[in-house]
Amino acid sequence: MDFLLECGITEDIIKKIEINNSEHTLLCAEWNMERVVSSVLYLKEIGIKPINKILINRFDIVLRGEDNLKKSFEKLGLQNIVDKINNDITNICYLDK
Numbered sequence: 001m002d003f004l005l006e007c008g009i010t011e012d013i014i015k016k017i018e019i020n021n022s023e024h025t026l027l028c029a030e031w032n033m034e035r036v037v038s039s040v041l042y043l044k045e046i047g048i049k050p051i052n053k054i055l056i057n058r059f060d061i062v063l064r065g066e067d068n069l070k071k072s073f074e075k076l077g078l079q080n081i082v083d084k085i086n087n088d089i090t091n092i093c094y095l096d097k
Contacts, residue, residue, distance in 0.1 A: 001014045001017060001026065001029065004036070004040070004055075006037065007040040007041060007044075008044075009040070009051075013052045016052075017059060021056075021059045025059050025063070029059065032063060032065075035062075035065045036062045036063065038066040039061070039063075039065060039066050040055070040062055042069055043062070043069070046073065046082055048085055048086065049086045050085065050086065050089045054089070054092060058092055061092060069095075072095045073095075076094055076095075081094055
């Protein structure tokens with residue numbers, strides 16, 4: 001998971017990710033490093049603040065890939081959903097619809 005360091009994710013957060021996610025999820029992340037990195041960078045670019053919490057608790061979000069995330073955010077209204085997620089991390093569930 002060291003590839004997350006290039007996204008500005010600290011070693012401490014990487015350890016929490018490894019503890020809180022299944023071995024299958026971690027293997028998927030390793031196999032899809034570029035997808036995960038581009039997703040994390042996209043979330044940062046659009047102004048998502050609780051990225052660490054997303055990675056620790058909902059790593060599946062970044063496994064979707066940047067293009068799929070863009071579609072989801074655009075469908076929900078980019079600024080609207082960014083504000084909702086930044087105000088309350090549980091609003092990340094809107095991306096599941």
